Amino acid sequence: MTPAPDLTISGRANIGETPLFAQLTLALRAGQWTCLLGGSGVGKTTVLRLIAGLGAGAEFTGNITASDGQPVPDRVAYMAQNDLLLPWATVAQNVSLGARLRGQKPDLNRRDRLIDRMRLTDHMTKKPAELSGGQRQRVALARTLMEDRPIVLLDEPFSALDARTRADMQDLAAEALQGRTVLLVTHDPGEAARLGQSIVVMTQQGLTPCEPPQAPAPRHVDDLETLEAQGALLRLLREEAA
Amino acid sequence: MKYLSALVATVFALALWQGIVWITGLPKFILPGPVLVAETWWQNRWLIAEHTWITAVEVVIGLACGTVLGVITAMQLANSRAARVLVQPMLVFTQALPVFALAPLLTLWLGYGLWSKVAMAVLIIYFPITSSFFDGLMRTPPGYLDLARTMQANRHAVLWRIRIPAALPSLASGMRLAAVYAPIGAVIGEWVGSSQGLGYLMLLANGRAKTDLMFAAMLTLGVFSILLHLIVRRATARMAGEAR
Secondary structure (H helix, E strand, C coil), X not given: CCCCCCEEEEEEEEECCEEEEEEEEEEECCCCEEEEEECCCCCHHHHHHHHHCCCCCCXXXXXXXXXXXXXXXXXXXXXXCCCCCCCCXXXXXXXXXXXXXXXXXXXXXXXXXXXHHCCCXXXXXXXXXXXXXXXXXXXXXXXXXXXXXXXXXXXXXXXXXXXXHHHHHHHHHHHHCXXXXXXXXXXXXXXXXXXXXXXXXXXXXXXXXXXXCCCCCCCCCCCHHHHHHHHHHHHHHHHHHC | CHHHHHHHHHHHHHHHHHHHHHHHXXXXXXXXXXXXXXXXXXXCHHXXXXXXXXXXXXXXXXXXXXXXXXXXXXXXXXXXXHHHHHHHHHHHHHHHCCHHHHHHHHHHHHCCCHHHHHHHHHHHHHHHHHHHHHHHHHCCCHHHHHHHHHCCCCHHHHHXXXXXXXXXXXXXXXXXXXXXXXXHHHHHHHHHCCCCCHHHHHHHHHHCCCHHHHHHHHHHHHHHHHHHHHHHHHHCCCCCCCCC
């Protein structure tokens, strides 16, 4: 894995003639979590997909650069709201999917260590349908870690989980993805306040950087400053939408 | 419960049939009753078995060949835009033709034996197999493809490890449909020209006003088709992703 770089995405996007978002510049700091917070339809997922080099259904004018000057899309790992586990493959096979799709031999020791780290050892040979939502998202996280990429793009990966499982997954992910350049796209102010080392609110008007709480992420769910930040972010979202 | 309701439905159908025969008083060469048909079936069981065997061989070979051809075609179509542009309209057009009209031609080309019937069965099932599997291959959940892309997957691996497994349930439903269609194809082939098989037996019995034998052969064909469908259904249960 190359050291995690800074990332800058700068440009605007149109869908046909209609602008999806106007000229904006988003900077992701190396080895840190940046939370991009916004409501539906403001184009936050588009930003993430553009960085990942995926078709975004929008025309993007601008550029996406890494501080080390190397190409970006082949150094990202991607995790979506839907866990995207292959239903016909076992947990172990899903975790090592990347290598198999590249025609390489997966590093089985590494795979087993990651599965163990995600507390999934008892479920290695199970199919995704036999797992709970939280377990499935842990498999997806193990698959993401297996890729060992310096840039990790998370598209609302925890939003379908119940409150307790979501908090557990947030802690686990924050710990596991330390040292990587992470972009977390979310619509949940609480999630941004817990995890963001830098927080940016995206609305129709553009990007608004916000001050993250002082405590190191992941912050406690009952940390007062974090709760205040959550409230402030929600108020900002509502004001901008009005 | 499932078997009981099937049994009740069968008994009801037989009673209805017998009732119509009694009420209308039709002569047995117009509409034989179920009891007579059952008797005829029993008397001619070896004859019917012999012809069933012939038809079964045609159907099974046809089903196998049609499935293999359909799967290959669907994969080519899914893999190449040129193939889609060139072949897909042709495929749809062949479906618009009455396949029955081709039966005499097939007999002319392939003779009176086994292969003209196999060809007929293949023709009938080729399209459902191809189109269902092709649809499945083209409707891979986009999230999987996104994931594969960020993993720098190669095309070949995506096809074999994601697109084909994701399309297997569609192929399974195509095969289940084919299991019902294939016997129809074989019997049409036999009608047009043959000296054995259930289609031939039905035609022969009809020509000699042995309507009871004709019914016996027809019902045998029906039972055979349902059995085949059940077997294919069972065989494709894992493909379809149904619980084991």
